[in-house]
Amino acid sequence: MEFPKENFSEWYNEVIEASGLVDKRYPVKGMHVWLPYGWQLMRNIDEYFRRVFTEHGHQEVYFPLLIPETEFKKEAEHIAGFENEVYWVTHGGLTPLDVKLVVRPTSETAMYPMFSLWIRSHADLPLRIFQIVNVFRYETKQTRTFIRVREVHFFESHTAHATAEESEEQIRDNIEIWKKIAEKLALPYLLVRKTDWDKFPGAAYSIGAETIMPSGRTLQIATIHQYFQNFSRAYGIEYLKEDGTHDFVHQTTFGMSERLVGAIVGIHGDDRGLILPPEIAPIQVVIVPIVTKKKEDVLEEARKIEEELRGFFRVHLDDRDNYTPGYKFYDWELKGVPLRLEIGPRDMERGQVVLVRRDTREKLSVKREEYIDKISELLQSIQRDMRDRAEKEMMSRIKRVESIEEIKENGEVSMVYWCGSEECGHRIEDDTEKKIIGISLENHELGKCIVCGRETDKMVYIAKPY
Amino acid sequence: MEFPKENFSEWYNEVIEASGLVDKRYPVKGMHVWLPYGWQLMRNIDEYFRRVFTEHGHQEVYFPLLIPETEFKKEAEHIAGFENEVYWVTHGGLTPLDVKLVVRPTSETAMYPMFSLWIRSHADLPLRIFQIVNVFRYETKQTRTFIRVREVHFFESHTAHATAEESEEQIRDNIEIWKKIAEKLALPYLLVRKTDWDKFPGAAYSIGAETIMPSGRTLQIATIHQYFQNFSRAYGIEYLKEDGTHDFVHQTTFGMSERLVGAIVGIHGDDRGLILPPEIAPIQVVIVPIVTKKKEDVLEEARKIEEELRGFFRVHLDDRDNYTPGYKFYDWELKGVPLRLEIGPRDMERGQVVLVRRDTREKLSVKREEYIDKISELLQSIQRDMRDRAEKEMMSRIKRVESIEEIKENGEVSMVYWCGSEECGHRIEDDTEKKIIGISLENHELGKCIVCGRETDKMVYIAKPY
Numbered sequence: 001m002e003f004p005k006e007n008f009s010e011w012y013n014e015v016i017e018a019s020g021l022v023d024k025r026y027p028v029k030g031m032h033v034w035l036p037y038g039w040q041l042m043r044n045i046d047e048y049f050r051r052v053f054t055e056h057g058h059q060e061v062y063f064p065l066l067i068p069e070t071e072f073k074k075e076a077e078h079i080a081g082f083e084n085e086v087y088w089v090t091h092g093g094l095t096p097l098d099v100k101l102v103v104r105p106t107s108e109t110a111m112y113p114m115f116s117l118w119i120r121s122h123a124d125l126p127l128r129i130f131q132i133v134n135v136f137r138y139e140t141k142q143t144r145t146f147i148r149v150r151e152v153h154f155f156e157s158h159t160a161h162a163t164a165e166e167s168e169e170q171i172r173d174n175i176e177i178w179k180k181i182a183e184k185l186a187l188p189y190l191l192v193r194k195t196d197w198d199k200f201p202g203a204a205y206s207i208g209a210e211t212i213m214p215s216g217r218t219l220q221i222a223t224i225h226q227y228f229q230n231f232s233r234a235y236g237i238e239y240l241k242e243d244g245t246h247d248f249v250h251q252t253t254f255g256m257s258e259r260l261v262g263a264i265v266g267i268h269g270d271d272r273g274l275i276l277p278p279e280i281a282p283i284q285v286v287i288v289p290i291v292t293k294k295k296e297d298v299l300e301e302a303r304k305i306e307e308e309l310r311g312f313f314r315v316h317l318d319d320r321d322n323y324t325p326g327y328k329f330y331d332w333e334l335k336g337v338p339l340r341l342e343i344g345p346r347d348m349e350r351g352q353v354v355l356v357r358r359d360t361r362e363k364l365s366v367k368r369e370e371y372i373d374k375i376s377e378l379l380q381s382i383q384r385d386m387r388d389r390a391e392k393e394m395m396s397r398i399k400r401v402e403s404i405e406e407i408k409e410n411g412e413v414s415m416v417y418w419c420g421s422e423e424c425g426h427r428i429e430d431d432t433e434k435k436i437i438g439i440s441l442e443n444h445e446l447g448k449c450i451v452c453g454r455e456t457d458k459m460v461y462i463a464k465p466y
Numbered sequence: 467m468e469f470p471k472e473n474f475s476e477w478y479n480e481v482i483e484a485s486g487l488v489d490k491r492y493p494v495k496g497m498h499v500w501l502p503y504g505w506q507l508m509r510n511i512d513e514y515f516r517r518v519f520t521e522h523g524h525q526e527v528y529f530p531l532l533i534p535e536t537e538f539k540k541e542a543e544h545i546a547g548f549e550n551e552v553y554w555v556t557h558g559g560l561t562p563l564d565v566k567l568v569v570r571p572t573s574e575t576a577m578y579p580m581f582s583l584w585i586r587s588h589a590d591l592p593l594r595i596f597q598i599v600n601v602f603r604y605e606t607k608q609t610r611t612f613i614r615v616r617e618v619h620f621f622e623s624h625t626a627h628a629t630a631e632e633s634e635e636q637i638r639d640n641i642e643i644w645k646k647i648a649e650k651l652a653l654p655y656l657l658v659r660k661t662d663w664d665k666f667p668g669a670a671y672s673i674g675a676e677t678i679m680p681s682g683r684t685l686q687i688a689t690i691h692q693y694f695q696n697f698s699r700a701y702g703i704e705y706l707k708e709d710g711t712h713d714f715v716h717q718t719t720f721g722m723s724e725r726l727v728g729a730i731v732g733i734h735g736d737d738r739g740l741i742l743p744p745e746i747a748p749i750q751v752v753i754v755p756i757v758t759k760k761k762e763d764v765l766e767e768a769r770k771i772e773e774e775l776r777g778f779f780r781v782h783l784d785d786r787d788n789y790t791p792g793y794k795f796y797d798w799e800l801k802g803v804p805l806r807l808e809i810g811p812r813d814m815e816r817g818q819v820v821l822v823r824r825d826t827r828e829k830l831s832v833k834r835e836e837y838i839d840k841i842s843e844l845l846q847s848i849q850r851d852m853r854d855r856a857e858k859e860m861m862s863r864i865k866r867v868e869s870i871e872e873i874k875e876n877g878e879v880s881m882v883y884w885c886g887s888e889e890c891g892h893r894i895e896d897d898t899e900k901k902i903i904g905i906s907l908e909n910h911e912l913g914k915c916i917v918c919g920r921e922t923d924k925m926v927y928i929a930k931p932y
Contacts, residue, residue: 025583026576027534028567033580034528036595043526060509062500064617065531065569065600066553068493084559087532089569092604093550101494103531103555103569110492114499117491129502134531138558151530 002271008215012266016145019274019335021261030143030150037335040282042153042261045185046132048280049155049256052180056173058128058157063110065133066101072109075234081201082106085137103136106255108202111158112235119249121240122162126170130157130254146262147219147466153258160237160249164228167250171207174224174254178209181222181256186277186387187211187263188394189221190461192438195425200253204228210437210461212397213266216412218437218463221263227251267390268359274336275359277386278379285309285375286337287317288328290344302343305353312372313379333358338382339375359386398461404450407432413463415440417447420458424451428462437461468737474681478732482611485740485801487727496609496616503801506748508619508727511651512598514746515621515722518646522639524594524623529576531599532567538575541700547667548572551603569602572721574668577624578701585715587706588628592636596623596720612728613685613932619724626703626715630694633716637673640690640720644675647688647722652743652853653677653729654860655687656927658904661891666719670694676903676927678863679732682878684903684929687729693717733856734825740802741824743852744845749782751775751841752803754794756810768809771819775807778838779845799824804848805841825852864927870916873898879929881906883913886924890917894928903927 003018005011016022021038034042050060066089073079087103090096104110111129119127135154143149157174161167175191182189189209199206200223209222232238232248241247268275278284287309289302299319306317316337318328325342332340342354352365355375359382366374397412407414407428418424418436428451429435443459469484471477482488487504500508516526532555539545553569556562570576577595585593601620609615623640627633641657648655655675665672666689675688697703698714707713734741744750753775755768765785772783782803784794791808798806808820818831821841825848832840863878873880873894884890884902894917895901909925 023580023583025580026530027537027579028530028532031530031532033530036525036527039526039528059502060505061502062505062619064492064494064497064499065602066494066497066617071493086559087555087567088557089553090556091554093552093606095604101553113493114489114491117489136531138561140559151532153528 003269003273005214005269005271008213008266011269013145015269015273015334016265021265021274022145024145028150030139030148032145032149034153037282038261041264041276041280042258044280044282045260046155048181048184049130049132052177053130053157056128056177057126058130058159061129061131062133063104063107063114063131065104067104067107067110069100069102071113072102074109074112075202075231078108078202078231085139087136087138104133105135105137106154107131107133107135107156107158108231108253112231112237115158115160115232115249116235116237119160119237119239122242125160125162125239125249126166127160127249128157128170129159130155135257144262144466146258146265149258155254155256157254159252160232161251162239162241162247162249164250167226167228167252170252171224171226174252175207177254178222178224182209183387184277184279185260185264186279186383186390187221187260187267188387188391190218190394190398190437191441192461193441194438195436197422197425198435198438200225202227202230204230207441208438210465211263211267212394212413212463213263213466214393215266216397216463218413218461218465219259219263219266220465221259222254222256225253225255227253267393268386269336272330273334275386276336276338278338278383281336281338282314283316283332283335283337284314284379285316285339285341286328286332287315287341287343288325288332289317289319290325290342290347292344294345298343298345298348301348305341305343309372309375313375339378341375357382359389402450404428404431407434407450407462413437413461415459415461416450417456418458418460419449419452419454419456421449421452424449427451432462434462435465437463437465469735469739471680471735471737474679474732477735479611481735481739481800482731487731487740488611490611494616496605496614498611498615500619503748504727507730507742507746508724510746510748511726512621514647514650515596515598518643519596519623522594522643523592524596524625527595527597528599529570529573529580529597531570533570533573533576535566535568537579538568540575540578541668541697543696544574544668551605553602553604570599571601571603572620573597573599573601573622573624574697574719578697578703581624581626581698581715582701582703585626585703585705588708591626591628591705591715592632593626593715594623594636595625596621601723610728610932612724612731615724621720621722623720625718626698627717628705628707628713628715630716633692633694633718636718637690637692640718641673643720644688644690647726648675649853650743650745651726651730652745652849652856653687653726653733654853654857656684656860656903657907658927659907660904661902662888663891664901664904666691668693668696670696673907674904676931677729677733678860678879678929679729679932680859681732682863682929684879684927684931685725685729685732686931687725688720688722691719691721693719733859734852735802738796739800741852742802742804744804744849747802747804748780749798749801749803750780750845751782751805751807752794752798753781753783753807753809754791754798755783755785756791756808756813758810760811764809764811764814767814771807771809775838775841779841805844807841823848825855868916870894870897873900873916873928879903879927881925881927882916883922884924884926885915885918885920885922887915887918890915893917898928900928901931903929903931 089101194206203225207224340356555567660672669691695714806822
């Protein structure tokens with residue numbers, strides 16, 4: 001069975017289901033069951049989050065799921081942005097609660113009352129924490145696995161700093177962290193500053209990492225927010241400065257979610273199913289014994305190989321009895337295992353194994369004396385090549401255009417200049433029925449606003465986002 | 467500052483707060499914030515769960531938090547047991563939900579509708595899955611950190627089997643798993659079968675691992691439930707047998723929670739604070755440089771030691787500048803780090819370090835050439851000794867008694883024979899205002915029921931449980 005990727009939406013849904021990442025039949029719309037293979041993939045990503053954020057001076061915590069209405073409503077823009085999409089707990093048993101509880105849609109309003117207790121003086125700063133939790137949004141739009149769901153597996157870091165400058169430094173560090181994560185997941189991205197009407201509710205400004213799916217639509221896969229003192233004023237998070245005066249702290253956050261899995265599925269997969277980046281694949285090497293004859297000998301050798309590789313790679317031996325090697329090839333290709341190792345009687349005679357790359361389907365025979373090094377090299381190449389191919393493909397979906405008409409006609413992503421005024425911005429969005437995805441953080445050249453013709457350095461991407 | 471453990475309840479609350487495990491000031495009663503140190507401890511335990519359950523053939527999954535009322539209400543005993551203590555989500559945004567959602571108090575009713583889709587034939591059995599999630603109970607009794615809270619960090623495994631015999635085999639395997647976990651946490655326990663009126667709602671029978679806290683009250687720290695076909699009938703989990711007929715599957719579960727942390731705190735701690743078992747301590751060895759003179763030299767040496775130990779142990783160098791060594795000793799003793807390594811100018815001259823056990827406060831000097839082996843040995847001794855001391859202490863709190871009067875007077879745990887009849891059982895509980903904690907799984911001797919005098923092999927423990 002093949003999964004033609006041309007019809008992307010259908011392909012996406014089918015591959016997720018067929019490859020065993022999740023089961024979508026859970027009886028609440030927009031909530032799915034993570035199956036062992038999908039959950040292991042998500043957990044590998046989580047573990048990398050833990051590693052990289054710890055290296056960058058963050059500590060992991062856990063804040064409660066339920067937030068009292070009274071705390072939730074302290075920051076005006078924030079509540080306005082979320083109140084239509086939160087789940088409310090109103091009863092404990094048969095008893096109506098005195099104070100209703102919000103099921104966290106994100107954790108600012110759970111954390112910041114505690115920050116105001118924790119932070120007393122400059123010696124308590126900077127504070128850098130993160131948590132990996134599920135958040136909940138009562139989505140009214142069409143749901144789509146990993147991309148728009150009602151229970152979202154979520155990463156959030158929150159920092160507090162003495163000065164605006166230090167919080168800006170943190171934003172830069174967050175971008176460095178993001179670059180490492182994108183590398184690990186082999187995901188290409190555009191770094192943009194969101195428009196004022198599209199920033200996070202309560203933020204001073206928001207930065208998005210946006211990728212482009214094969215459908216030509218953009219997907220926001222990470223967001224970094226600068227709050228400055230917007231929340232600290234609302235939650236009274238003050239500290240004693242060295243000069244004896246008090247000031248409110250400056251805050252930033254960094255959010256990512258299971259959307260990263262959606263991006264990996266959509267961007268790397270092909271007509272045969274998933275292709276997972278070796279760095280985070282639950283299984284890096286699958287061993288398939290070719291057991292047409294001398295069955296026991298081959299199986300024994302396969303087990304020996306599994307043993308030898310175990311210390312170096314995440315390896316799995318498919319020793320299922322009632323499946324042909326051909327069926328197993330198909331199965332592990334669908335699941336996107338980066339490298340397949342075949343061992344048959346002929347290979348044993350020759351003291352070799354056969355290695356097959358999932359991404360290029362290239363096949364090569366390797367001597368047993370050097371196969372650990374070779375596998376290691378191949379996994380590195382696969383990781384690098386996946387990233388390069390995806391980068392090239394993403395860039396090919398971006399077109400520099402000169403008119404509103406061209407934006408409308410472009411099924412993928414348009415690149416134009418925009419003066420930055422709300423008036424021209426809304427005009428672009430209304431006339432094209434698309435969105436300004438954000439202002440490029442990397443462009444420094446000048447151009448003319450596509451609406452008013454004024455000169456500007458704001459180069460923007462315009463597309464239909466997920 | 468000392469924490470006298472004589473007044474256990476007060477000691478327990480103070481030590482948890484002072485040692486930085488959690489912050490109890492979160493503005494919802496019975497929900498607390500896990501601080502980095504406490505969360506790392508919990509996560510180390512979780513990682514061990516993952517390892518041991520995977521070794522025993524279980525796979526990790528994740529099921530949604532919210533359960534439709536319609537699914538929740540399918541098993542009559544189960545719903546009766548839980549309906550007064552679940553949180554209800556009734557609104558999404560401002561919209562009342564068509565079907566109310568339960569915030570999971572445990573996941574039978576989330577999982578089993580999916581089991582009925584997954585399990586088709588005997589080839590799909592056994593099914594063994596687990597998840598590590600938080601569960602929610604609207605506790606009306608007094609809350610107590612880790613022991614009785616409204617948001618509970620929870621482990622649950624669920625299995626399905628073709629025959630009753632195989633599900634009984636799973637129960638025995640669950641007990642084997644539990645023994646490994648208790649070993650890892652250095653926790654002593656009594657294995658008991660719960661009375662019929664105290665079993666899990668919906669279970670055929672329940673087995674509890676019960677430990678005894680220094681207060682003399684028992685704490686249930688693990689439960690293993692045999693459901694047989696109680697849930698599979700309610701949820702239609704049927705499979706095709708090899709003979710072509712259909713049958714309902716037989717199910718078991720195994721649950722544990724953050725109560726394990728409560729037990730570790732309560733059982734192992736002393737007047738100086740926590741004592742954490744080396745196997746799961748976030749920090750196994752803390753290095754404290756003794757920096758009265760030659761500060762830079764000593765710090766450099768301490769860093770070298772940290773580097774050398776890092777590959778072998780979870781190690782932390784306390785290089786804080788404005789604290790005395792004495793303050794640091796106090797601080798890490800409070801946090802329960804099993805082993806302290808001191809390095810000062812004199813130690814450097816002699817090519818040695820000083821090691822201090824947290825549990826016995828024993829101090830010894832060790833040559834640098836052999837210190838890795840020595841630390842390794844010491845951590846093993848600490849783990850073993852903690853377990854042995856705790857076991858001995860627990861056993862000393864159990865008293866064989868002969869009359870209802872003696873049970874009433876005993877401030878700790880009483881051991882008596884009980885014929886097994888509900889009548890005699892309720893009589894014991896009502897007259898003593900205590901509970902039958904359960905029937906010993908290990909006793910095979912005969913005795914006479916303390917109420918009716920009939921001969922029986924049911925030896926029971928009676929106490930006030932948490």
